[in-house]
Amino acid sequence: xxxxxxxxxxxxxxxxxxxxxxxxxxxxxxxxxxxxxxxxxxxxxxxxxxxxxxxxxxxxxxxxxxxxxxxxxxxxxxxxxxxxxxxxxxxxxxxxxxxxxxxxxxxxxxxxxxxxxxxxxxxxxxxxxxxxxxxxxxxxxxxxxxxxxxxxxxxxxxxxxxxxxxxxxxxxxxxxxxxxxxxxxxxxxxxxxxxxxxxxxxxxxxxxxxxxxxxxxxxxxxxxxxxxxxxxxxxxxxxxxxxxxxxxxxxxxxxxxxxxxxxxxxxxxxxxxxxxxxxxxxxxxxxxxxxxxxxxxxxxxxxxxxxxxxxxxxxxxxxxxxxxxxxxxxxxxxxxxxxxxxxxxxxxxxxxxxxxxxxxxxxxxxxxxxxxx
Amino acid sequence: xxxxxxxxxxxxxxxxxxxxxxxxxxxxxxxxxxxxxxxxxxxxxxxxxxxxxxxxxxxxxxxxxxxxxxxxxxxxxxxxxxxxxxxxxxxxxxxxxxxxxxxxxxxxxxxxxxxxxxxxxxxxxxxxxxxxxxxx
Numbered sequence: 001x002x003x004x005x006x007x008x009x010x011x012x013x014x015x016x017x018x019x020x021x022x023x024x025x026x027x028x029x030x031x032x033x034x035x036x037x038x039x040x041x042x043x044x045x046x047x048x049x050x051x052x053x054x055x056x057x058x059x060x061x062x063x064x065x066x067x068x069x070x071x072x073x074x075x076x077x078x079x080x081x082x083x084x085x086x087x088x089x090x091x092x093x094x095x096x097x098x099x100x101x102x103x104x105x106x107x108x109x110x111x112x113x114x115x116x117x118x119x120x121x122x123x124x125x126x127x128x129x130x131x132x133x134x135x136x137x138x139x140x141x142x143x144x145x146x147x148x149x150x151x152x153x154x155x156x157x158x159x160x161x162x163x164x165x166x167x168x169x170x171x172x173x174x175x176x177x178x179x180x181x182x183x184x185x186x187x188x189x190x191x192x193x194x195x196x197x198x199x200x201x202x203x204x205x206x207x208x209x210x211x212x213x214x215x216x217x218x219x220x221x222x223x224x225x226x227x228x229x230x231x232x233x234x235x236x237x238x239x240x241x242x243x244x245x246x247x248x249x250x251x252x253x254x255x256x257x258x259x260x261x262x263x264x265x266x267x268x269x270x271x272x273x274x275x276x277x278x279x280x281x282x283x284x285x286x287x288x289x290x291x292x293x294x295x296x297x298x299x300x301x302x303x304x305x306x307x308x309x310x311x312x313x314x315x316x317x318x319x320x321x322x323x324x325x326x327x328x329x330x331x332x333x334x335x336x337x338x339x340x341x342x343x344x345x346x347x348x349x350x351x352x353x354x355x356x357x358x359x360x361x362x363x364x365x366x367x368x369x370x371x372x373x
Numbered sequence: 374x375x376x377x378x379x380x381x382x383x384x385x386x387x388x389x390x391x392x393x394x395x396x397x398x399x400x401x402x403x404x405x406x407x408x409x410x411x412x413x414x415x416x417x418x419x420x421x422x423x424x425x426x427x428x429x430x431x432x433x434x435x436x437x438x439x440x441x442x443x444x445x446x447x448x449x450x451x452x453x454x455x456x457x458x459x460x461x462x463x464x465x466x467x468x469x470x471x472x473x474x475x476x477x478x479x480x481x482x483x484x485x486x487x488x489x490x491x492x493x494x495x496x497x498x499x500x501x502x503x504x505x506x507x508x509x
Contacts (some may be wrong), residue, residue: 027413040440055441055477060409062437066419098485112383119432135408345443
């Protein structure tokens with residue numbers, strides 16, 4: 001038992017938590033019946049429901065507090081299981097408010113504690129009234145119905161490598177005829193779903209935008225061209241932006257400097273696509289390069305070219321000049337001879353820049369070299 | 374020497390009395406069922422396979438509840454006595470002893486539990502009464 005503040009705090013915490021099992025309700029109603037029986041014996045004829053509930057709740061807390069104190073004393077003495085003296089200590093702790101005989105004695109014997117004597121007295125005075133109903137042992141734990149193993153079911157495992165102690169397979173018709181789900185298909189499905197979601201978000205955003213514009217009484221809000229504008233406003237204003245979906249990361253948008261983007265459009269299709277979009281995220285840009293690094297390199301010429309093309313944007317980002325990267329990446333490769341005539345002329349132009357680039361490239365190249373070895 | 378022997382004997386007596394009391398608990402059936410006490414003791418982290426200890430806790434709780442109820446009963450009786458002085462004619466009608474929140478909170482306060490009595494809680498004081506005596 002504690003003071004009122006603590007009680008109310010615990011009450012609050014408990015009311016916030018969702019009730020998980022019906023076991024506690026069951027226990028509470030049992031306690032209510034028991035407390036009602038005790039009160040009836042004391043001479044009460046009827047109850048206010050709230051009073052009965054309060055009293056039974058306090059009785060349960062009393063039990064809980066005794067258990068807690070006894071457990072504390074048991075652990076304090078270095079024991080895991082409590083004994084009589086722990087419980088007597090706990091009872092004395094709870095009885096301190098009222099006081100009991102011998103409480104002032106600091107090191108009195110627990111066996112002759114005043115609380116125990118009082119309980120002894122109480123037991124002698126009152127005749128026992130057993131609980132009105134028969135109670136099953138609770139909380140009831142349901143036995144799980146386990147699937148029998150091959151051994152128990154007296155079956156032979158269908159394959160040799162399956163040990164007999166594993167549970168039996170379900171009926172073959174439940175899994176045999178179903179086609180295995182295609183991973184690619186599911187992935188595309190997921191992507192389509194995501195796109196749909198995004199579209200939905202955008203249209204919602206547009207709607208919001210229109211609403212805002214209408215309230216501001218701007219005539220220009222009516223034309224549909226404004227949708228794009230609205231999107232941009234939404235991007236600049238974090239409060240108008242569509243909320244991130246679960247698992248999505250917030251990535252800052254990157255716009256290309258004009259010069260580089262021009263170069264990129266001339267030479268690289270992939271980059272062109274990205275630039276056309278004009279709001280390419282860093283993650284999107286780096287994704288091919290990262291994929292290539294992680295997936296390992298294919299040792300054919302085509303594969304290498306592809307890798308280079310894919311990696312171009314990363315080089316442009318860091319250095320600002322796209323052309324050097326080509327000649328620069330190859331020296332460690334076996335196909336250097338084939339590629340270098342194509343780009344060698346350009347790389348000769350500026351040796352210093354090339355070297356600087358090479359140093360920058362070094363860490364990127366390492367995994368590739370390892371893979372090729 | 375003599376004194377310590379005496380105290381030893383007294384201690385021995387106390388131990389014997391305690392174990393006897395615990396043994397007698399096996400015959401005594403507390404109103405609060407063992408299963409309930411076991412459940413809540415287990416919830417509080419206390420574990421002990423001994424049924425006698427569970428009985429002890431049950432009896433202690435029962436004693437506590439009985440004391441509180443008794444206190445509330447005294448409060449109730451005292452209150453009724455003061456009312457009846459004014460309205461002697463209603464004495465016959467309103468003789469029932471009802472455990473109310475008001476009395477209970479007073480009784481619990483003596484045992485160190487602060488229960489705030491909700492002022493405007495709409496709980497009928499005549500729950501469990503037969504409808505004939507309900508109208509006032």
